Amino acid sequence: MKIIVPMAGRGSRLRPHTLTIPKPLIPIAGKPIVHRLVEDIAAVLNQDIDEVAFIIHESFGKKVEEELIAIAQKLGARGTIYYQNEALGTGHAIMCAKESLSGPAVIAYADTLIRADFDLDKTADSVIWVKQVNQPEAFGVINLNENNEIIELVEKPKEFVSDLAVIGIYYFKDVAVLRNELQFVLDNNIIHGGEYQINDGIKQMMAKGMKFVPGKVDEWMDCGNKDVTVDTNNRMLNFLHNDGIYLIDFDVAQDNSTIIPPCYIGKNVVLINATVGPNVSLGDGCHVSNSTIKNSLVQTHTHIKNARLDNAMIGNHVCFDGDFTSISIGDYSILE
Template sequence: MKAIIPVAGAGTKLRPHSYTQPKALIPLAGKTVLSIIIDQMLEAGIDEFVFIVGYLGDKIRDYVKAKYPDLKAHYVQQIDRQGIGHAIQITREVVNDDEVMVVLGDTICDYNVKAVVESDCSMLGVRKVDDPREFGVAEIDENGFIDHVVEKPHIPKSNMALVGIYKIKESQQLFQCLESNYMKGLRTHGEYSLTDALDCMLKQGVKFKPFKVETWFDCGRKDTLLESNATLLKKFDAHNTIQHQFENTVIIPPVSIGEGCDIKNSIIGPDVTIGENTRINYSIVRNSIIGSFSNLFDIVLEASIIGSDTGLKGETRTLSIGDNTNIDLG
């Protein structure tokens, strides 16, 4: 079995951060979105990965090679982004007819990964949502199987949203449906949809079971990214910062602080992730994500995301600032 992880999206909802850093590499609870997904797959026994890269793809390659030097990894370039369906389609030569786990590169969920991987049936991850119109939606029959899926329906017949995790045994039929939809120009909301290909498979008689995820961490928007960071800090029990001896500084867990940080005269936490080699002085930071190699002085930050190589000075703010930025708020 191979894991396919699409990380070619431009991450427009997380700009300015995604201008210089793929959203899959944004720090989250001491890890990155991508490392959490890879670790889940490795723990379930999957050891071969196909990364669909595009915008800032070199950073994905460099990160994976540095973090997972022994990983069997393939990289497929999606030059023209035409949707998730198109992205999966271009992996065909790498996948061949192997079973696949497809996990969208901004999707983190709590679920029994090993049980899904070892299932004798294709499976789709689902979760009940209040408004399913912004998601792919699964309709489930009385026997507990999925009998129809539709992408972002105007009038949903179900409130079970597809979370972006797909275990597919019949990969040959998947690629046949993807290619057929592409040749027909069958687009949904302007893109070639993976959901449409899955529905094509259902019409051909392929059986899909739903599996419910316990928690679905949304990493696509600033507010939900901060919520996910706070929840994951608690989940990973991120109290390792107690061992750090920072001068005249109070640490309020849960907090994750990277290696090489220099923090003085500050209050950090709760719910804060700080990248490596960041300097903070005379500041208060809570419910925020701070990138690596940044410099914060005399500032109060709450509900903020600060990119790497960033300098900030002065006053209280709620900010969303990309990499390589220097701002004096004094």
């Protein structure tokens, strides 16, 4: 089994945090989004992973590439890197990894996290992960026939089709079939919204009678902008806490301070006259004094004092001293 991860976009809706780090490397509960995504998919599949192919922008740099290769190696898989340097759509991104598109594979876009527990339908040519949503008109949804097979993909339907939204994770029994259909899309310049789309390859597979079925997830967590990313961090902390996973470093230095679970507290964190939690991630090397923090995501080596934070997202190497509550501060910022 292979996992293909298109992740070349910089994530403009999550700026300023993505000005210095690609969105898939933003930590959720102390671990980068893409790392959690790959691990969660591997756990759902419950199969040996042979390869994890990451499709990135060349500007991400060698350090990021090394981190991604390490993610694959932790699963006992080979890590490969491909480049998509032009934003030409989901179908184009997948075809940038053309050399890896063979055999059974999962394609997963690295801006979402899931919680799921199910077995793949081995009789199907493809499984498309979906989640029931309250406002299907805001999503791409699937249309099912009486046999619970997917017969249509509809983008942001004006009239009700279904409430099962496509979340951007797909399984293909032989991803080479999708590769061939997407090659046709590229060769014939089939474009929607100015881009080459994975859906055009999938629709051609459906037209040829291939069997597509839904795979439903229990939880679908987005990381599109600051507010939803903070909410995803909160939800993931609660899931991990309920799973009995301890996320607080044993050596955290506390002076007249309280930690209210669930929290992730990294290494070499110092808390002085502070209350942290619930639902807080503090990365390695953070110092917090005379502050209360809840429902917030703080990355590494950041100093916070005299603050009352709630629904805040703060980057790496930040100094913050102030009265603002629901803030979004990028890396290397100083507000004193």
